[in-house]
Amino acid sequence: MSGESSRNAPMLGPRGQARRRALLDAAAKLFVEKGFEKTTLSDIVHLAGGSRATLYEQFGDKEGLFRAVMEENNRRISEQMAAAHANSWRGPEAALTSFGLRFVWALMDEQIFAVLRILITEAERLPAVAEAFWEIGPDTGVQRVADYLRHAAASGQLRVEDPLMAAHAFIAMITTNMIMRRLMLPQAPVDMAAVETMVRASVRLFLDGVRMPSCPQEATP
Template sequence: MSAVKDADKLMNNVQPEANAKPCGLTPKGLERQKRILDAAHEVFLEQGYDNASINEIMCRAGGSLSTLYRLFGNKLGLFEAMMTQTSNRVFAAFEAVECAAKRGDSPDQALKRYGHLLLERVLSPEAVGLYRLVSMDCSSEREHIQSLFYTQGPKRINEKLSAYLQQQVEQGVMQIRDTEMAAFQFLEMVKGNFQLRALMGMSISDDERNKAVDQAVDLFLYGAIAR
């Protein structure tokens, strides 16, 4: 076995220490952490979790394996940190949905804003790459990786919308039996087959996106019965 594979195997088997979290870092340490996470993002998306080499990551980031171990514990710890960083970058904008009601938006306006934001973020190259990475992973850590992605992405998005819908129910604006399920249903109506098409490299026009959001909001709020 090569030295590279020996090092990767060692790092895969190392268990993170309780104090392995990157806390209390100096500005120089934060910059080093960022370089490692950026390099990890590139390598994981290019090669997948199982094939990704920590040596390759550190070659791109600069630094030693001991630094990686000190900051992230092991390869899985590094992946988790990369996933959290990427998810925050892609999905943090959804936090704003909590302010929709305070701004006085109607449900129609709030849902359309949310729908357009969903397509903008979910169909971004970064999000598509992350989804491809997770869906195609065949490593021994597959269940953990997919659970992490679900929590950081789909579940996080859905919780924000569900909270908004529950607020509308409590205010007597909407009648929904299960706001969590309703949120997922709305999001799936908006996405349609767009995410699959993006995974296959197919283009999606602005006109298609606009129509998808408008029709999803109409169906969600008013149903398909002629009014």
């Protein structure tokens, strides 16, 4: 309220820039570890060095700091997502499996997961931040799959009524159980191998469904 110096990196010298980095890093670490409410500004300053005054100078207030941290995080995730494609030149099973595994790995990343949890609890307070995360994270993932499905349908490999809906379903199948378990039973261990077999099984289910094929043809080997 006093000055506009609390905006985005206002003419900061080399020292200030370093402090800003340190503050952002410390804040990210602590927010992720303890959540927004339970992280105190003193904690952050303690870890980052410097003083609370600097923090207020640079970020305005606690929420401003949080916003800055999350925006940076979003940028990082965005880059990570850019690497994930479903390679259409392989068969559907291989393509979906490799994509699914990559997607699930990303979600198992402690950092990303913690951000997810924080945003869930903070979504009311910061809808814009939550929305941005949603768009660059889950939404682009779904879009990638949808694109692949559309492409595979066009080339006659798959038969997909509604690619977007099918993509949602696919992502849900491979992620939900793990996400919900980790959200609600945080102390339960995550079994990486189990996750992988789950992804593979999900892909087969997604491809073939559970209905008895109407023409008996393939005996299970």
